[in-house]
Amino acid sequence: MPKLTQLGLAAALIVLPQIGLAQEADTTPLNADIGFIFTTFMFLVTGFLVFFMAAGFAMLEAGLVRGKNVTMQLTKNIALFSLASIFYYILGYNLMYPGDAWTISNVLGAFSVTGLEPVGLEGAEPDLTYASVGSDFFFQLMFCAATASIVSGALAERIKLWPFLAFVIVLTAVIYPIQASWKWGGGFLHAMGFQDFAGSTVVHSVGGWAALTGAIILGPRLGKYKDGRVHPFPGSNLALATLGTFILWLGWFGFNGGSQLYMDTAGNVSDISRIFSNTNTAAAAGSAVALIMTQVMYKKPDLTMILNGALAGLVSITAEPLTPTLVESTLIGAVGGAIVVFAVPMLDRMKIDDVVGAIPVHLFAGIWGTVAVVFTNDAASLMTQLYSIVVVGVFVSVASTVVWLILKFTVGIRVDEETEINGLDVSELGMEAYPEFSAG
Secondary structure (H helix, E strand, O other): OOHHHHHHHHHHHHHHHHHHHHHHHOOOOOOHHHHHHHHHHHHHHHHHHHHHHHHHHHHHHHHHOOHHHHHHHHHHHHHHHHHHHHHHHHHHHHHHOOOOOOOEOOOEOOOOOOOOOOHHHOOOOOOOOOOOHHHHHHHHHHHHHHHHHHHHHHOOOOEOHHHHHHHHHHHHHHHHHHHHHHHOOOOHHHHHOOOOOOOHHHHHHHHHHHHHHHHHHHOOOOOOEEOOEEOOOOOOOHHHHHHHHHHHHHHHHHHHHHHHOOOOOHHHHHHHHHHHHHHHHHHHHHHHHHHHHHHHHHOOOOHHHHHHHHHHHHHHHHOOOOOOOHHHHHHHHHHHHHHHHHHHHHHHHOOOOOOOOHHHHHHHHHHHHHHHHHHOOOOOOHHHHHHHHHHHHHHHHHHHHHHHHHHHHHOOOEOOHHHHHHOHHHHHHOOOOOHHHOOO
16 A cells, blocks of 8 residues: 555544534534634624625616616615614614613613724623624614615605605604614513514515605505506616616525524524525525416516515515525415515505505515414414514604605605606706717
8 A cells, every 4th residue: 555545544544533523512612712703703704694685675776767867876774784884883773772771761872882802802791692782783783774765665656865865864763763672672572572583574664664654654656546547657677677686685694594693503504504404495486486477467478577576585584584494485485476466566556656566575575574484483473473473564654744744845756747857866966877869
């Protein structure tokens, strides 16, 4: 036997027992500081995946509005994320996670500015059983900003920029954090046993309720509902809308995966991989169902419905992406896709103009996903799930309505007819997304 081969076998005999020992140890928690490092790292990676969803929302909305309003949608999306980033740390984060500093126990959090650990943890005593405050704040901020993005698309093509951004400030600094504290901050819904893993209700239905109240108060676009008929306004760029959907799909792996909250054991890492698989399966099922249903109902597949079907599948699985099997995830996502196909024309019959389909995707599928938790998670109670949906829905709807009405009767929220006809890009911003295609 060659000498090199003998050395290789000897090395293998030394290493193999150690590999076996490592495998046996995989089910035990890492020591505290290593667990702290891994969980912090998970929050940062999944957080920037959720951040990339901001690009997904921007591309989806830019593709589904008419060409004369594309620049406005892009402006709104980058502005809302920037404002959310500032006002969530000024007020929102500690309202949402007050610890022991509740202003009203289990109902209203703390009114204080977010603080991070000192540089290099100098003089700090971090909770080594969890993660850094900075990583947790960063991760939670992305969810807050996503909630505001949901509202942007529904109210496109007729809302003024600055009143919309004023609403975003209130939503991200006050409305979203208060209701999120009731579940994720350890408030009264958490104490009741409400189950919402990554936010079908806490994030998506909140954006949906805010969008629904805004759409009703704002009214439909000019000419959308005329002579008893619905007049479609095709989007300007379905390639961008499709890109946006794939970006959102990608970001959702961080959205749901990071909501495992820990990456300090082999069990937690395994659960994260399970969440990724279930999340993907639900999206695929929602998209496939929308594809089939639009072929059957309209004799031709509808790409916009297919895109929203995928998103509805993602929203549906968000309340519980861990406990379902792949088959159950498929069914949950499939129902979400079906909801979109039926809900979009239903809203049109009610003359509620939702430009991008945000209300069916985020509100209706969010409600379904929250209810569906009871089918796979034994800790969930149907009555508790329904009660929590109603509590959050009433709070967000009332609070949003108050803010929208104050804005409407003070500064106004809707552009004038001439501005709407000419497009918000030129009238409100003085620039166009596609100037080379302009007339003249």
